[in-house]
Amino acid sequence: MESFGPAQLVLTASIARRYYVDGRSKVEIADEFRLSRFKVARLLDQARSSGLVRIEISHPGAIDLELSVQLQEALGLRRAIVVDTPEVDEPALRTQLGKAAADLLSEIVTAEDVLGLAWARAVTAMTEQLTTLAPVPVVQLTGALTRPDVEANSVELVRHTARLSGGPAYLFYAPLVVPDAATARALRQQPEVAEAISHFDSVSKAVVGLGSWAAGQSTLYDAMDEKACEQLEKRGVVADISGVFVDADGEPVQSRVTDRVIAINAEQMDKIDEVIAIPYGLAKVAAVRAAVRSGLVNGIVTHAPLAKALLNETN
Amino acid sequence: MESFGPAQLVLTASIARRYYVDGRSKVEIADEFRLSRFKVARLLDQARSSGLVRIEISHPGAIDLELSVQLQEALGLRRAIVVDTPEVDEPALRTQLGKAAADLLSEIVTAEDVLGLAWARAVTAMTEQLTTLAPVPVVQLTGALTRPDVEANSVELVRHTARLSGGPAYLFYAPLVVPDAATARALRQQPEVAEAISHFDSVSKAVVGLGSWAAGQSTLYDAMDEKACEQLEKRGVVADISGVFVDADGEPVQSRVTDRVIAINAEQMDKIDEVIAIPYGLAKVAAVRAAVRSGLVNGIVTHAPLAKALLNETN
DNA sequence: AGCCTCCCCGCTCATATGAGCACCATCGGA
């Protein structure tokens, strides 16, 4: 069965060519070669199972489709886009991912959607690459974190996107995290904040940030007091999804710290149909896995090395 | 039409994977992805036409299937085997081609066949590589040419093959070319020669030599007197197929020289169902083309460079 | 030889598939 003569081999190749390349039907091929269509079918089966015909899925672009599909299926994601880019410096990488995410967003957002945007550098990178967007309401999902290295803040991000889209913007000026729960409560009652929050339930698609709960791996971590960080770490927090903390099992972690965050909460995020994150860097493997396990994040735009790491470690 | 969003792209890739790699049906895929089967079909069409799925035919062996099929179709051959071997020295090449031809012969010769063998170095190389053969009569098609560089002659070649096969051998001792027609006539009436010739009509498969009509490109040319060579050349002879001379259009050339050759003639060869030649070397391009055009030769075992040359020059 | 087993072949019939068509939404121009 495993060894064929050369005539058989060439015949099979010939038929495979006719079938796959020329796209003729098996009946036609059978007539041409004076074989029964069953024989043709068997030869084609044989050709495939013996590896004589190899089918590759690829395309001339930045997206590694093979990896994308694998990642999507392995993690059970609604969407996965893997950008095939050599490991360049972080800003360039963010731009690349931002472009891919922007393309994705333009494509999947329709006029019926309500778009939610959280604060994250990757999300900023995305909005910078965004050129067209259906006219939809854009809702700010988190308070702003002002960092010296980022000029745009959460507010600008939302405003810019809404302007591009032509839809209304629901935005507010407030920090992402405040020193105590009472302040947070007060802020949440501010009219603009309250209005934005009131729209959380109608958000149908969102782009969020995704941080690994460690120094330098989450802007929120870096912005928070050490005590709070440690407390959350002790509770098993592995990832923060734009202010929603989850542990390695994907369970949202409640804590006093949670109350100090001005952002969408786990329950609200869970109701959003599509939540897309744009993680990069191998340090985020565990965070991504946790976020996906939580079910909160169901779409990912990332780069090849992280995608491969996610696939490899998937036990 | 030519630009898709990444989501579309990944969806298409996903479907292509399911269809081509996993082998699921379009209906199943449609159910899985909540699409109509028509949509799935259209996406798959799109994927193929846009080059997203690429189908390659290859295999881990010495035979270049792609080239073989192309050659077969371009020249309208019954069989074409192209051995993919780096341009090595001639004897090694002959061995390689001999092996391929031997495999081919073992495969296609059945007990109902009658095998004809002409004299040629390549045919000798083939018989040396032959290990199994259905029990068939083996008929010597040409007289022998004794050359200092070849130990086996036409007779040995036939005897060896017949022994391997287990069938009867029809062989004779006579030179391939004699000084005059009268001698040839006399030789043809010798009992063994006459008997072999009487079997020419029943030969169903034959392996022949193929020479380009020029010095060093045909053992027959080299063995003949200069005058005869020139005369044939003047008549437009481009190739000799084991003693049958053909011009560039593939027309057999009759001449007084023809009568001096002890070998199968054009008419008899034309009746043979499969006639296989084993040409090699780029100098033989024109000869191969003539031989194929004549319709006398309908199977070829060769190497990649010659195959490519034949394909390129095919206007 | 006689028997058995395996394998190869081509059949039937249910199902999958493709070609062509009609419908509908969208969009640009009169």
Add this chain to the structure above:
DNA sequence: TCCGATGGTGCTCATATGAGCGGGGAGGCT
């Protein structure tokens, strides 16, 4: 505003295809 063009969708129906079956030939064993 209306109209025609356009493209995308899913239908029908004829055709292609796959699963499973039985016949028969080749080869091995007793």
